[in-house]
Amino acid sequence: MTVRVAVNGYGTIGKRVADAVAAQQDMVLVGVSKTRPNYEADRAVAKGYKLFIAGEGKKSEFDAAGIATAGTVPEMLQQADVVVDAAPEKIGRENLKLYDAANIRAIFQGGEKAAIAEASFNALGNYPRSKGKRRVRVVSCNTTGLSRAASVLTSRWGVESWEATIVRRAADPAESGRGPINGIMPTFTLPSHHGPDVQTIFPDLSIATTAVVVPTTLMHVHVNHVRLKTAPPGAQAVVEAFRETPRFHVFSAWEHVDGTPQVMEFAKDRARGGSDMMEGVLWENGIRVDGRELYFFQAIHQESIVVPENVDAIRAMFDLAPDARTSIAITDRALGIGH
């Protein structure tokens, strides 16, 4: 079976999901959508994607720019089995009416509330739960990173309690209008919403999170302190556990990857999938075990970490793979995600 996939919204996440879907053998990309012409629309057409007009968009504007269009979003939906909604926050829930009208399955992103869907999704965390579902929500970038790590730790040593401070990048690289330029902005929701969001994947996990926003565009960084139920034999055992799990990349000390700037440089040098880092990033020298106490940093590439998750979510909904590991392996091979 080949699932026909539409991507509604061709921005930071949507353009990456479109590329990822187009790279799968069991899926076909029927089109992408955009409200107005810009350099991203131009790239979509250059890649051979059919471009449909979203929302209030006007064909005349696309025509004036010389960007070929293939119809409107409702027309795109008619050709698809599932739509990946990658519209800006809050627009997703408005789009829901369109998807109901088209009688089409839909995947939402983590900017939408959990209640919008039948299940929240993380491939390592709870793949089977989305089997056969019609509305699935792929959790946000930070929740994805935390959930992946939770799947490693809960299965091996158990988690008694988890504290994470999320140091958030303030804007995506091309969001040039957003600040702050110089300053730290606390998130005054205490604990932050990320903990409960992880619990949509791991309902029994005891986790409390806090957050601050800082002036960088590259990656989020999580500072994790976990009290495990049983003590790992040592830090090296934890390093190995992450290294043998897909979708993690653990840097060694000798690599001199001192922070997020070097992680992004590594991703560029690897030159794969548009310089993205779809793995959660850990550092060997950023993992410390003291009895049952585990400290570790994880860096999250906000623009791309959820991309393979969207692919796996489609596979789960349509039962295209027997289990999570199989789907992950297929996705990662197609996207060149190593581990």
Next chain:
Amino acid sequence: MTVRVAVNGYGTIGKRVADAVAAQQDMVLVGVSKTRPNYEADRAVAKGYKLFIAGEGKKSEFDAAGIATAGTVPEMLQQADVVVDAAPEKIGRENLKLYDAANIRAIFQGGEKAAIAEASFNALGNYPRSKGKRRVRVVSCNTTGLSRAASVLTSRWGVESWEATIVRRAADPAESGRGPINGIMPTFTLPSHHGPDVQTIFPDLSIATTAVVVPTTLMHVHVNHVRLKTAPPGAQAVVEAFRETPRFHVFSAWEHVDGTPQVMEFAKDRARGGSDMMEGVLWENGIRVDGRELYFFQAIHQESIVVPENVDAIRAMFDLAPDARTSIAITDRALGIGH
């Protein structure tokens, strides 16, 4: 008694300590020192401070700039009862020989190791311990903020355990050579050195800290999660506890102080002591109590928070005040620190 104070090193901390000492009635500033002429040296002279030449500095360079000098550091030390060492990190321990030679008491900053002094000092935390001492170390800006908060919490509800993530500004405002410009740099010492440093003030406190460096010059922000021994009646009780303690400033939600940029703007508007914020900064809506669990943010003005502590340390060493509260009140009145 009037204590004669020399300030060795007239940079970010030293120039502020000099102003603070000059404002006290029980102290007299005998001079400050600098290695080479620059705009800060010019300001020192404009303020009427005697300027002595430090280290490898050359009188001819000062003469060429038209900056009057009053001798060398050894000469300055002969006129003083105590020297506040505000030299860059690691230089302090070299200066120790000079102070030994001059047979003079000395205060070091938190960049030096605890072993350099007979006692580490925080006014609210352990004032009496420095009475009569000859070598005292004022703990660093982050440790000062944590220690002040610890004095509030341990005395009222007791602290079972404390977790803090320290989101550090990467450079002082005028340190234009330091980065990162865009990125987050984890501190790979896990837990970070700040916890043990707080224990030089509160030896029995159970505290674990972690740190990241972010591209801002304004303030550090601490994200604290404390498990208290007894539950406070509610968040408002914690707010009140901080509000009634000197050297804290708690912003209300209606003030719309959303982060460190607005804190610094407030400090400028208050226009006191060179736009500094010598208080630890909390937010009413950034304090959350859930049973014995307490979450709160504290912002730390790295350039000035230790300044009143240096003044109190002198008073403790020379027994100029009967207790911490009295010294703090005298210092704060002279410096215009409200609460």
Next chain:
Amino acid sequence: MTVRVAVNGYGTIGKRVADAVAAQQDMVLVGVSKTRPNYEADRAVAKGYKLFIAGEGKKSEFDAAGIATAGTVPEMLQQADVVVDAAPEKIGRENLKLYDAANIRAIFQGGEKAAIAEASFNALGNYPRSKGKRRVRVVSCNTTGLSRAASVLTSRWGVESWEATIVRRAADPAESGRGPINGIMPTFTLPSHHGPDVQTIFPDLSIATTAVVVPTTLMHVHVNHVRLKTAPPGAQAVVEAFRETPRFHVFSAWEHVDGTPQVMEFAKDRARGGSDMMEGVLWENGIRVDGRELYFFQAIHQESIVVPENVDAIRAMFDLAPDARTSIAITDRALGIGH
């Protein structure tokens, strides 16, 4: 005669103008206005300023915050001879109706178009032109800096042509919502609007300007290349010309003020008027003369450079001083602006 002054809008510019007016002996500040309570409103009341409610503001909100108010803007206007409009861009022109209704003189800021007023104003440039006027516009921070410099150069050597690239700070320090965080944004109006704006002060000046926006909050920097009509005897003559003109500060090389971070640190150390730098800032080693060709940098503190100009504009409108130099001297003495 004592002129009664109201300041409508108590933000970045308004709060500084209010302080500056309150410091003049021939003026009295009748009040300031604000739409909603925040930390700035709190400071206004702490300083003893009467606070009036602007626009859609609600008394109940101020009451809830415990901020005393003295009425609404129309009531404030009735007590004043002149209002300084310091509202956000575009609001100024709406406020015009209020001022017409109150039959009150008004000063607008440079964010408004020149046509809003009978004259555009710069103290060194064209003080006499605003004598007796009812509507005057103080030109923007960048135009003020260029106009001040033009008054120095046109009067001494004449200007044949002037090229300036304006490297603009992207946001004020407390505007934490604005970006970019990492990037340079060209201003696609070529030449930029600043040249014509300078011509509202110097109608015959041949000047062409260009602009880019960069991720800093501290100061703008102008890169000037002027072809003079006659060659100065050398760079030192130009240095002296700026040094002997009020409202310029020229740093010497030995001061090691390497850029805008050190300029702001100098302003803090000088601790005057809220750490502001109301002078145009030049560098001795940033001035180069080659025959009739003059190159120089000028840094502009966007938050404060127009503040003394507003004071002088009032004096010009009400004929409180015989000429520009007298008014400037009075203003600068009151504000502590040295030169």
Next chain:
Amino acid sequence: MTVRVAVNGYGTIGKRVADAVAAQQDMVLVGVSKTRPNYEADRAVAKGYKLFIAGEGKKSEFDAAGIATAGTVPEMLQQADVVVDAAPEKIGRENLKLYDAANIRAIFQGGEKAAIAEASFNALGNYPRSKGKRRVRVVSCNTTGLSRAASVLTSRWGVESWEATIVRRAADPAESGRGPINGIMPTFTLPSHHGPDVQTIFPDLSIATTAVVVPTTLMHVHVNHVRLKTAPPGAQAVVEAFRETPRFHVFSAWEHVDGTPQVMEFAKDRARGGSDMMEGVLWENGIRVDGRELYFFQAIHQESIVVPENVDAIRAMFDLAPDARTSIAITDRALGIGH
């Protein structure tokens, strides 16, 4: 003939030149060098490049990291016809002795002084001059951008005079130690060294440049004002001239590429050559013609713009192509540079 090329120094420029050389059919990459193991060394080996140990580097360090090495730099040089020196500034001139000893041809980067080589090189500007030369210097990123533009303008309309302000990014993306974080740093050499450097390519060009450093890592931006000898028919003619010349990319207004963040996003979306932008970047709405006066912005990707120039320089030295256009076409096809 196939030229054997060694790349000495595998950092920001060297790693890109190595990839570019490896992609040419008339060249073979014999190896690259590095002083110590890090993530870049790991990538080099992963790509199949032979890695040689440079300078004070120790084989034991590479061995410990599991990074295979193939010898030392002198050994690498023995296998090559030409070495591209991509060492940090000033190291290049030290390396010269090695190249003399190995009796090998060499290309230096623009960080070295012009006198190090027999010719300075820019493909569009002066390709033939490097024919048969043994020592060639590829000019720096900013000089390359200016020289490419000069080749367009001088050949079509002639240049009477050229003013450029160079707004420089302060650090490369992974140079996390460099600032400033918040501020603008003027370059006090007036005019800056870039003008004379362009004259190593266009000796008769009348050009004066100035520079400031700003807190961004993405790209430099030049603000150009050129007085042409003859007036172009209009701005569109200039747009077309740049569009029909290789190694320029001109964005249209409808693409909404508002600044350097969007240029870099475009480069990522194009996903070619490690997300680089080897073309000089112009904006249709950032080009203005007024008679003989031409204003335009050009953005320069500091990490990659010189990469194709290094390839062409090799081809010129060894006479592998009949002329510049042929070499450029071969290089650009291999690297996927469109225009």
